[in-house]
Amino acid sequence: MLTISNAEVIYNRVILVLKGLSLHVPEGKIVALLGANGAGKSTTLKAISGLLKSEEGEVSAGSIDFMGERINNLDPEDIVRKGIFQVMEGRRVFEDLTIDENLTVGGHTRKDSAGFKRDKELVYDYFPRLRERRNQLSGFLSGGEQQMLAIGRALMARPRLMLLDEPSLGIAPLLVQEIFQLIKKINTEEKTTILLVEQNANIAFSICDYAYIMEGGRVAMSGTTEQMKSNNDVKEFYLGMGEGKEKKSYRELKSYKRRKRWL
Amino acid sequence: MDITFLLQLIINGLVVGSIYALVATGFVIIYKASSALNLAQGEFLMVGAYICLNLLSKYNLPFWQAILITFAFSAILGILIERLILRPLIGSHLISVIMVTLGLSSILKALVQLAYGTDTIPFPEVFPSAPVQIGPIPVSQGYLYAIGCVTILVTVLTMFFKYSKTGVAMRATASSQQVALTMGISVKKMFAISWAISAIVSAVGGILLGTIRGGIDMSLSFMGLKVLPVVILGGLDSILGAIVGGVIIGVLENLSGGYVDPLVGGGAKEVAPYIALILILMFKPYGLFGKKKIERV
Ligand SMILES: Nc1ncnc2c1ncn2[C@@H]1O[C@H](COP(=O)(O)OP(=O)(O)OP(=O)(O)O)[C@@H](O)[C@H]1O
Ligand SMILES: [Mg+2]
Numbered sequence: 001m002l003t004i005s006n007a008e009v010i011y012n013r014v015i016l017v018l019k020g021l022s023l024h025v026p027e028g029k030i031v032a033l034l035g036a037n038g039a040g041k042s043t044t045l046k047a048i049s050g051l052l053k054s055e056e057g058e059v060s061a062g063s064i065d066f067m068g069e070r071i072n073n074l075d076p077e078d079i080v081r082k083g084i085f086q087v088m089e090g091r092r093v094f095e096d097l098t099i100d101e102n103l104t105v106g107g108h109t110r111k112d113s114a115g116f117k118r119d120k121e122l123v124y125d126y127f128p129r130l131r132e133r134r135n136q137l138s139g140f141l142s143g144g145e146q147q148m149l150a151i152g153r154a155l156m157a158r159p160r161l162m163l164l165d166e167p168s169l170g171i172a173p174l175l176v177q178e179i180f181q182l183i184k185k186i187n188t189e190e191k192t193t194i195l196l197v198e199q200n201a202n203i204a205f206s207i208c209d210y211a212y213i214m215e216g217g218r219v220a221m222s223g224t225t226e227q228m229k230s231n232n233d234v235k236e237f238y239l240g241m242g243e244g245k246e247k248k249s250y251r252e253l254k255s256y257k258r259r260k261r262w263l
Numbered sequence: 264m265d266i267t268f269l270l271q272l273i274i275n276g277l278v279v280g281s282i283y284a285l286v287a288t289g290f291v292i293i294y295k296a297s298s299a300l301n302l303a304q305g306e307f308l309m310v311g312a313y314i315c316l317n318l319l320s321k322y323n324l325p326f327w328q329a330i331l332i333t334f335a336f337s338a339i340l341g342i343l344i345e346r347l348i349l350r351p352l353i354g355s356h357l358i359s360v361i362m363v364t365l366g367l368s369s370i371l372k373a374l375v376q377l378a379y380g381t382d383t384i385p386f387p388e389v390f391p392s393a394p395v396q397i398g399p400i401p402v403s404q405g406y407l408y409a410i411g412c413v414t415i416l417v418t419v420l421t422m423f424f425k426y427s428k429t430g431v432a433m434r435a436t437a438s439s440q441q442v443a444l445t446m447g448i449s450v451k452k453m454f455a456i457s458w459a460i461s462a463i464v465s466a467v468g469g470i471l472l473g474t475i476r477g478g479i480d481m482s483l484s485f486m487g488l489k490v491l492p493v494v495i496l497g498g499l500d501s502i503l504g505a506i507v508g509g510v511i512i513g514v515l516e517n518l519s520g521g522y523v524d525p526l527v528g529g530g531a532k533e534v535a536p537y538i539a540l541i542l543i544l545m546f547k548p549y550g551l552f553g554k555k556k557i558e559r560v
Binding site: 080085086097102104109137153 | 439441
């Protein structure tokens with residue numbers, strides 16, 4: 001469904017972040033993309049969704065093909081219309097909009113109003129906590145609930161491929177379990193293909209079919225979930241320190257001063 | 264104290280205030296969508312009034328046609344300005360945006376002056392002018408129509424932003440442009456729509472002022488000068504704030520003009536809004552209705 005081959009991504013025309021990345025996401029599967037901070041996971045997702053432009057980045061070499069069509073450096077709105085929807089790192093709900101309005105915006109590209117209404121109910125069935133608060137401002141939701149909203153909002157677009165960037169980030173372990181079960185459920189019931197970026201390898205392995213591990217802008221290792229789980233290196237480096245929460249607090253701080261320039 | 268005089272001042276204040284409110288609403292719509300401060304808002308009002316006047320008196324179009332064409336013209340003007348002047352500036356300092364819109368206001372003024380001169384041109388009578396008696400005081404019908412129009416327009420705008428798909432998408436864009444992009448929203452289109460709406464809303468203000476005053480001249484653009492106190496009072500990003508702020512400033516001006524000016528020999532009318540502004544900002548730095556970020560602890 002999605003094939004990236006030898007992709008390179010450059011920020012600000014100088015910083016080379018992806019250095020020949022190749023990966024494949026088969027239709028109907030959940031593929032996990034794992035790796036340490038700064039490996040280039042988010043950059044990979046942004047390259048697919050076209051969001052790189054908004055951060056002065058570009059795919060400078062290689063190709064990204066979706067359903068047999070080249071989508072390198074298209075505008076994000078066109079890519080959404082082709083059926084790819086990215087849920088950004090850190091949830092990013094529209095805080096000044098109500099929950100219901102957030103879902104409405106998620107379905108912005110939809111034309112069929114009957115399906116739109118049906119899917120809103122569907123989202124509320126998946127996430128009953130959201131239904132209870134549909135008319136509240138989403139800024140007041142807890143972190144876990146905001147993540148549910150972000151995923152529900154993505155579902156509203158009826159994407160064929162959903163890109164999830166660290167849905168477990170900063171969320172209590174119990175709620176993480178719940179959210180990941182729902183992701184699995186969406187994958188099986190709605191036939192949504194999922195590319196899942198995670199630092200928490202344990203939780204990713206609990207639902208994915210196939211996994212890639214990234215290091216320094218390249219794929220370092222890949223295989224089916226079974227193969228990966230039994231690999232000694234993976235066990236040592238990723239499963240052992242999967243709970244490295246201390247590292248996470250540092251990363252909340254990171255933010256790039258970037259000029260807004262994407263039009 | 265003369266109650267009729269007081270009521271008269273309040274009614275005048277409401278009428279002027281509702282027009283301030285319109286111009287300020289236009290300003291807020293642009294600021295919310297694209298974070299640009301448009302200092303040419305008063306000129307949008309003036310241009311709208313002149314276009315409508317031209318259509319009415321030169322081409323003798325019926326009022327409704329003239330209004331619709333004026334709206335179309337204003338929308339195109341707004342979109343062109345956004346596209347050609349503001350968009351290349353996205354990402355640059357706010358101060359450059361301010362300077363550019365200031366320059367734009369001078370250009371628009373100059374163009375209007377070139378085309379129509381500086382004399383006051385009579386505006387055709389659109390609303391019946393015979394005053395109606397409200398309680399003890401006679402009120403010009405034009406005033407009532409003006410307040411009615413503003414109320415309708417503001418209600419329509421509120422519904423648009425609350426219930427229409429495009430309106431909600433515009434608010435989403437105002438909340439975060441980058442996230443809006445991931446929803447498949449065309450941020451460029453949202454910017455264009457906000458400039459178009461803003462120019463139309465201002466044009467309505469211009470047409471109403473023209474009919475109330477019975478004539479228009481370059482001084483219409485001064486309405487733009489009131490935008491800053493109004494939006495700072497109401498909150499830069501709140502339409503409700505723009506409306507309440509507009510009405511407060513309008514009434515306050517007229518009251519101080521009526522009661523304080525005779526005592527101090529003039530000037531109070533002009534200064535009063537700013538005094539109110541300073542007082543309010545001391546207690547509410549984001550304005551009456553401005554957004555404070557949702558902070559989680
Ligand atoms: N807009 C940008 N401009 C310049 N450099 C960037 C930009 N975004 C990311 N980078 C750099 O690219 C590298 C990869 O970043 P990316 O966000 O893709 O990592 P990641 O794997 O998602 O890490 P994390 O787990 O911390 O989210 C980092 O070294 C980062 O500094
Ligand atoms: Mg990341």
